[in-house]
Amino acid sequence: MKQKNIKNKNVVIFTIIGFLVLTLIPNVLMLSGLEKKSKFSKTVHYPEINIKAPARTISKIKSYYLDNYGLKNTFINAYIDLKKNTLHEDPIPYRVVEGHNQWFFLGNFNNKVLDNSFGMNKYSDIDLYQMKQNILDLKTYLKSIGVDFYCVVIPDKSTVYKEKLPYKLTDRKTPLSQFLSIIKPEDSLNMVDLRQTLTKHKDSTTLYHKTDTHWNHAGAYLAYVDVIKHLKKTDKQIEAIPLHRLKKREDSIHGDIIRMLNTNTKEKMTRYEKSESSLVENIETNDASIHFINNKKELKLLMYRDSYSNYWIDYFNESFNETVYYRYNSGVIKKRNLIKAQTDVFILEVGERHFDILLKNLKLIN
DSSP states (O other), X not given: OHHHHHHHHHHHHHHHHHHHHHHHHHHHHHHHXXXXXXXXXXXXXXXXXXXXXXXXXXXXXXXXXXXXXXXXXXXXXXXXXXXXXXXXXXXXXXXXXXXXXXXXXXXXXXXXXXXXXXXXXXXXXXHHHHHHHHHHXXXXXXXXXXXEEEEEEEOXXXXXXXXXXXXXXXXXXOHXXXXXXXXXXXXXXXXEEOHHHHHHHTTTSOOBOSXXXXXXXXXXXXXXXXXXXXXXXXXXXXXXXXXXXXXXXXXXXXXXXXXXXXXXXXXXXEEEEEOTTOOOEEEEXXXXXXXXXXXXXXXXXXXXXXXXXXXXXXHHHHHOSEEEEEEOBTTEEEHHXXXXXXXXXXXXXXXXXXXXXXXXXXXXXX
């Protein structure tokens, strides 16, 4: 009996030691740099430590660890290499779809974006009514405080570049088309649908990143000019800044779609940014908003936006005296922010893949 207890105790001890060793090995490989010798490893540099910003430093270290703990990248990239180069299959078909000529698209994991691009889903009349009523309520309130309202919907890459997808489906009425079809002229909702403008120019210049979900600066600029044309119908003094007055700079992007495939491939891009002669000044930046001022102009703009607007902020800043940009949170818009801004123009900007979620949840609070 005594010998049996000793054996059981040894089994427990060796099990614990084995578990600890298996737990430590990935961390040893990560910290020692040995994993970098693997052909599948794509680890990145350890984040810089900034003692003046401890919270941000800890957050970066945590993100680094979660993304790069030992053998994670090696196993993931070995799997992706097997699926892509040996089996010739999409490695993550539900999240990412590889199209023609190395164009990458979001899969249906993100709000069924591919099905929506081909009109595979249909809204109920109740959903359509709710979305329209929510946006009418916002427009009515803005009108009561003397603000012009516009809603700008930015089309998905799979909507503009369907021909780059690896398959072709029969087009049906998309969710966006369904919604726009119930908007009547008397509603005065000023819906700006950019699909026609971008589709018209896509053959003359590339308008979206091949490895990212978003448009590039060329696409953002064309869309900005189109939005300004709509705004000029109400405010004649609003002008779009000519392209030649923006600074052109060559750069690269590590696209969000390609990052899903766990690769470090970068795509070349051309940025259009404000020039050295620009009078635009950034007077406030915080977690909720960004605030600019431009003494050359008269009117004020308030925009509730998503990540698509990152590229056209510099352009709108040149067209307005004051611009404030809020990232919307679950469709909630605060009346006190609208009143505080004392704005002339309000733009609700939303990407096509999320426009239904936003409009269903859109609500005004004090």
